[in-house]
Amino acid sequence: GESVGLHLPTLSVQEGDNSIINCAYSNSASDYFIWYKQESGKGPQFIIDIRSNMDKRQGQRVTVLLNKTVKHLSLQIAATQPGDSAVYFCAENAESPVIQGAQKLVFGQGTRLTINP
């Protein structure tokens, strides 16, 4: 069935270290994935996305890796900063873009990232 999950509900890292947040998905037909960051009291903020025809995509201080063989997605944050503290969600496009471009995203359970000084 359609489900997207995360391996760990919480993750603590030292400031300046790299963070790796993992996500497992179950729908092998999913062709698009997004990572969102949600700070307390705010809506989800887009971080980075990746299509299923790619294995890796890099942004500013963030890298997303996609392993379709084991249906695994990860978000790497380099040199973690206090402002990176938030809940991180992966989201999966559960269907191909349908009906004039609207998408249906399914979110994972989220990982709370805490930065230790």
Place this chain on the structure above:
Amino acid sequence: DTEVTQTPKHLVMGMTNKKSLKCEQHMGHRAMYWYKQKAKKPPELMFVYSYEKLSINESVPSRFSPECPNSSLLNLHLHALQPEDSALYLCASSPRGGTGPSGSSYNEQFFGPGTRLTVL
């Protein structure tokens, strides 16, 4: 203007009240979404509008009634809600197609800050 706005930020209502949540975007996006998010849970899709037409209703109870008056506005009308409907209600929008700001050719969704709803 590159953001999705939502009003009100907070809303407290009784079970017999009628209220509306509003969402607005001026990015020219033609798909708009309502999500419900309970505490410590991920957003759950409620409705999708594409070109001002309702395209997805995730079996949401009829006490929630969406409306899309034009391509920039999305409303969620609330009536006879239950305490368990208390949650953060998020609006999102996405471009129909083409290339988004990230350079991806798929349509990332941009979220508003949400309306924190409490039903007494």
